[in-house]
Amino acid sequence: xxxxxxxxxxxxxxxxxxxxxxxxxxxxxxxxxxxxxxxxxxxxxxxxxxxxxxxxxxxxxxxxxxxxxxxxxxxxxxxxxxxxxxxxxxxxxxxxxxxxxxxxxxxxxxxxxxxxxxxxxxxxxxxxxxxxxxxxxxxxxxxxxx
Amino acid sequence: xxxxxxxxxxxxxxxxxxxxxxxxxxxxxxxxxxxxxxxxxxxxxxxxxxxxxxxxxxxxxxxxxxxxxxxxxxxxxxxxxxxxxxxxxxxxxxxxxxxxxxxxxxxxxxxxxxxxxxxxxxxxxxxxxxxxxxxxxxxxxxxxxx
DNA sequence: GCTGATCGTAACAGAAACGGTTACGACTGG
DNA sequence: CCAGTCGTAACCGTTTCTGTTACGATCAGC
Numbered sequence: 001x002x003x004x005x006x007x008x009x010x011x012x013x014x015x016x017x018x019x020x021x022x023x024x025x026x027x028x029x030x031x032x033x034x035x036x037x038x039x040x041x042x043x044x045x046x047x048x049x050x051x052x053x054x055x056x057x058x059x060x061x062x063x064x065x066x067x068x069x070x071x072x073x074x075x076x077x078x079x080x081x082x083x084x085x086x087x088x089x090x091x092x093x094x095x096x097x098x099x100x101x102x103x104x105x106x107x108x109x110x111x112x113x114x115x116x117x118x119x120x121x122x123x124x125x126x127x128x129x130x131x132x133x134x135x136x137x138x139x140x141x142x143x144x145x146x
Numbered sequence: 147x148x149x150x151x152x153x154x155x156x157x158x159x160x161x162x163x164x165x166x167x168x169x170x171x172x173x174x175x176x177x178x179x180x181x182x183x184x185x186x187x188x189x190x191x192x193x194x195x196x197x198x199x200x201x202x203x204x205x206x207x208x209x210x211x212x213x214x215x216x217x218x219x220x221x222x223x224x225x226x227x228x229x230x231x232x233x234x235x236x237x238x239x240x241x242x243x244x245x246x247x248x249x250x251x252x253x254x255x256x257x258x259x260x261x262x263x264x265x266x267x268x269x270x271x272x273x274x275x276x277x278x279x280x281x282x283x284x285x286x287x288x289x290x291x292x
Numbered sequence: 293g294c295t296g297a298t299c300g301t302a303a304c305a306g307a308a309a310c311g312g313t314t315a316c317g318a319c320t321g322g
Numbered sequence: 323c324c325a326g327t328c329g330t331a332a333c334c335g336t337t338t339c340t341g342t343t344a345c346g347a348t349c350a351g352c
Contacts, residue, residue, distance in 0.1 A: 004339065005238040008258055012240070016250040029298065036248040037240070040341055045299070062349025065298045078261065090236060090269065092151040094158070094183070095311060100291065102182040104162040107288035111281050112154055115224065115273075122268040123236065127261075135257050142253035145246065150310065175327065186312055191328070208320020211327045241340060 006085045010047045011078065012037050014056070015136040018073035027066040047085065054084030074133035082127050090123065091116045152231045156193045157224060158183050160202070161282045164219035173212040193231065200230030220279035228273050236269065237262045 016036045020028055030048065034041040048067050051057045058070045069076075093112060098105035162182045166174055176187040176194065183190060194213055197203045204216045215222075239258060244251035 003234060003236055003238040005241050006339095007237050008239050008254075011258065012244065012250060012254050015254060016248065019250055031298085036245050036251050038242055038245045038251065039240075041298095042301090042343090043341070045301090049300075059299065060349090061299050061347080062351095063295085063297055064350055065348080067299095088149060090149055091153050092149045093154050094185075095151050096184055098158065099182050099184045102162065103289060104158060104165055104282070104285055105182050105184065106291065107285035108154075108158050108161060108281070110288040111284040112157065114284065115276055115281065119269045119272045122272045123265045126265045126268045130261055135254070135261065136250070138257035138260065139250055139253035142256040143249060145252070152310095177327085187327095188313075188330090189311070191330090195329075205328065206320090207318080207328055208322095209324085209326055210321055211319085213328090 006047065007078070007082055009037060009039070009043065010051060010081050010085050011132065011135055013044060013047055014051070014069070014073065014076060014081065014132045015139060017057070017067065017069050018132055018136050019140075021069060021073075027060065027064070027068050029066045033067070050085045051081070054080065056080060056084055072133070073136060074131050076132040078127040078130045078132075078135070079124050081132070082124070089116060090119055152193065153224070153228055155183060155185070155189065156197060156227050156231050157278065157281055159190060159193055160197070160215070160219065160222060160227065160278045161285060163203070163213065163215050164278055164282050167215060173206065173210070173214050175212045179213070196231045197227070200226065202226060202230055218279070219282060220277050222278040224273040224276045224278075224281070225270050227278070228270070235262060236265055 013033050016033060017028055020026075020032075030041040030044045033048075034044045037044060048057055048059065052059055052067075052070075056070055056076055057067050059065070059067050091112075093109055093116075098108065100106045159179055162179060163174055166172075176190045179194075180187040180190045194203055194205065198205055198216075202216055202222055203213050205211070205213050237258075239255055239262075244254065246252045
């Protein structure tokens with residue numbers, strides 16, 4: 001499977017908004033944000049739409065519109081972001097139902113469900129320990145051009 | 147993104163082989179295994195091929211051929227299986243390179259790489275704590291038909 | 293009001309991945 | 323020799339992902 005980059009995009013967007021806010025630009029348009037991520041503004045708006053539903057950002061419409069953070073960057077964990085963009089399980093069960101006449105086919109799904117839930121929880125704990133502010137700070141320590 | 151079911155298939159295959167071995171059937175064909183997983187034998191052979199490269203199973207060719215476990219089920223962790231089938235990172239970085247003229251675009255990839263590595267390691271720790279024998283035992287406790 | 297900037301969202305497209313299927317040559321115990 | 327099985331390539335339909343275009347909805351400021 002190729003993992004998707006939505007968490008990366010969302011965190012990038014939030015980190016950039018956090019830096020801009022610190023520089024006095026509280027409201028940003030999706031075009032401005034897209035310029036940093038180097039993607040299409042619609043991609044950014046889709047991502048921001050998810051973040052807004054989760055209460056992490058707000059949007060303003062009409063003239064002078066744009067997006068702004070709804071919380072301090074230090075109060076947004078990566079787990080908040082992960083959930084906001086619709087976290088999916090790490091591992092999938094069988095694409096088609098296994099043979100229930102076999103004892104393994106019958107019992108393995110509940111057994112694996114437990115294991116996968118534990119793995120999901122481990123990732124959640126890891127993401128819960130970092131905030132957008134942490135990522136921004138770490139980002140600013142890597143400023144050497146390749 | 148929808149996660150794939152390869153870990154599920156591989157663990158199912160190994161658990162079934164472990165149970166069959168305990169019942170005296172040490173060598174199994176991909177057809178027999180596929181009947182339990184309820185999928186195509188080629189899917190099973192692809193999975194078993196990965197497991198063989200990792201040294202978890204062996205294959206015999208010719209007449210009376212088939213597959214057998216190369217290690218005791220209690221000596222195969224789910225992390226072994228996860229790595230055998232080609233573990234991929236949980237989260238992807240940007241699909242296209244971000245704007246390196248923006249401080250966030252420049253520094254966020256190394257920052258997120260660290261975070262994602264920590265998340266991968268957390269999953270690895272979780273999977274390392276369970277063996278195929280554990281999963282089989284847990285599977286056999288779930289034998290009520292739905 | 294009007295206007296222009298921006299959001300919000302649907303529709304679409306190309307690429308890749310996934311599970312599945314068919315086919316067929318390679319191998320080997322009996 | 324030969325029947326049974328592995329090993330693997332080729333192909334298919336579906337889904338997902340990223341990206342693009344398009345266009346109506348909204349509204350601050352004039």
